[in-house]
Amino acid sequence: MLNYLDIELPDDARQLQQRVRRFVEDEALHLIPACFEARRFPTELIPRFAELGLLGGTLPPDGTGGAGLTPMAYGLACQELERGDSGLRSFLSIQSALCMFPIYTYGSESQQRRYLPEMARGALIGCFGLTEPEHGSDPIAMELTATPDGNGWVLNGTKTWIGNGSVADVAVVWGRTPEGIRGFLVERDRPGFATRDIEDRLSLRAATVSELKFTDCRVPADALLPGAVGLGAALRCLTEARFGIIFGVVGAAMACYETALAYTKRRVQFGKPIAAFQLTQQKLVDMLTGITQGQLLAVQLGRLKAADRLRHQQVSLGKRANVAMALDVARTARSMLGANGIRLHYGVMRHAVNLETVYTYEGTHEVHTLAVGRDITGEAAFG
Numbered sequence: 001m002l003n004y005l006d007i008e009l010p011d012d013a014r015q016l017q018q019r020v021r022r023f024v025e026d027e028a029l030h031l032i033p034a035c036f037e038a039r040r041f042p043t044e045l046i047p048r049f050a051e052l053g054l055l056g057g058t059l060p061p062d063g064t065g066g067a068g069l070t071p072m073a074y075g076l077a078c079q080e081l082e083r084g085d086s087g088l089r090s091f092l093s094i095q096s097a098l099c100m101f102p103i104y105t106y107g108s109e110s111q112q113r114r115y116l117p118e119m120a121r122g123a124l125i126g127c128f129g130l131t132e133p134e135h136g137s138d139p140i141a142m143e144l145t146a147t148p149d150g151n152g153w154v155l156n157g158t159k160t161w162i163g164n165g166s167v168a169d170v171a172v173v174w175g176r177t178p179e180g181i182r183g184f185l186v187e188r189d190r191p192g193f194a195t196r197d198i199e200d201r202l203s204l205r206a207a208t209v210s211e212l213k214f215t216d217c218r219v220p221a222d223a224l225l226p227g228a229v230g231l232g233a234a235l236r237c238l239t240e241a242r243f244g245i246i247f248g249v250v251g252a253a254m255a256c257y258e259t260a261l262a263y264t265k266r267r268v269q270f271g272k273p274i275a276a277f278q279l280t281q282q283k284l285v286d287m288l289t290g291i292t293q294g295q296l297l298a299v300q301l302g303r304l305k306a307a308d309r310l311r312h313q314q315v316s317l318g319k320r321a322n323v324a325m326a327l328d329v330a331r332t333a334r335s336m337l338g339a340n341g342i343r344l345h346y347g348v349m350r351h352a353v354n355l356e357t358v359y360t361y362e363g364t365h366e367v368h369t370l371a372v373g374r375d376i377t378g379e380a381a382f383g
């Protein structure tokens with residue numbers, strides 16, 4: 001296992017990491033290239049996500065579906081999933097951090113009972129609708145409306161770039177009400193709710209990404225998440241998901257580094273393995289250094305989270321730094337494989353293009369720069 005500084009990890013976290021690694025290597029990796037080409041998430045793996053205790057895994061083990069995983073264990077599971085493909089980790093982020101977490105945190109008891117155990121079993125899939133066609137980085141300006149109507153609400157508007165969108169049974173949807181932004185649970189079969197997949201994307205292809213359209217979509221009063229008040233409630237879910245990304249992208253970088261190392265030791269040019277050239281070694285050492293720094297950053301943020309001392313600005317710093325590192329490692333690995341680097345077979349270009357999505361979603365690199373910038377200067381530079 002790539003852990004150059006022998007960073008100490010708790011036994012439970014290491015054991016889960018090993019179990020998820022075996023799952024990815026034995027059961028997932030062989031499916032990924034075809035899924036990437038066909039632009040589909042391997043839904044046949046969902047029961048295995050559940051058996052591994054990953055779905056909603058960090059929620060308390062209180063009978064609603066959680067497994068009480070520590071942040072470190074969850075993070076390392078994300079690392080191993082993304083070592084396979086960003087689509088696998090994204091699926092977990094959406095189901096756990098963006099759907100089960102808000103239902104657990106903001107939902108009524110009856111909402112928790114209705115959805116969480118089934119979601120932990122993988123029998124119900126969720127999605128999280130915040131982004132709109134005209135509002136990505138500035139969700140505060142969202143246009144989707146939720147209008148009170150008799151004993152319920154009527155939703156009108158569009159969400160886009162929604163992971164799991166068309167395969168989800170229930171959507172966590174954020175909308176504007178007369179009292180401000182609120183979160184709703186909208187089931188797939190509601191009249192007036194339609195989805196359409198975004199088909200021409202060149203990144204995160206082993207996943208489902210869709211547009212959600214609400215046209216006079218009537219939902220009952222108990223679709224409202226009672227505790228989800230204001231945009232801050234949605235942003236708190238994103239902080240949970242970003243925590244997983246900080247670990248996840250280290251996994252993608254590890255996969256690229258390991259592929260580049262093995263390839264350059266094998267590939268002979270000018271009578272020598274290309275790993276014997278100084279320029280190649282410099283690239284490998286830079287990659288390993290970035291990965292090692294990324295691991296240290298992730299582990300320290302995991303410790304802060306376990307101690308309930310993790311601030312969202314620290315998560316922004318970690319997401320920003322580790323995604324940039326992983327993208328750099330993936331692009332470098334791509335170059336080191338020469339022409340083979342662009343082939344799906346070797347996986348490095350797949351990771352590189354996936355990481356272009358991760359650079360943008362869950363808050364873009366630039367927006368996280370502004371979040372940390374505001375934290376250290378006291379000056380908001382968003383507007």
Ligand SMILES: Cc1cc2nc3c(=O)[nH]c(=O)nc-3n(C[C@H](O)[C@H](O)[C@H](O)COP(=O)(O)OP(=O)(O)OC[C@H]3O[C@@H](n4cnc5c(N)ncnc54)[C@H](O)[C@@H]3O)c2cc1C
Nearest residue numbers: 128129130131136137161162163204357361362364366382
């Ligand atoms: C594959 C994929 C899956 C996704 N899944 C989900 C999902 O499940 N749910 C969901 O709600 N959303 C999802 N998203 C949407 C994602 O969160 C948004 O794409 C992201 O927030 C950026 O919004 P945008 O694409 O509208 O870009 P824009 O906000 O239009 O930004 C375009 C560029 O302008 C920059 N920019 C914007 N504002 C500023 C500023 N103030 N200062 C400097 N630069 C700025 C941005 O950093 C970026 O470089 C997904 C996106 C992708 C690609």
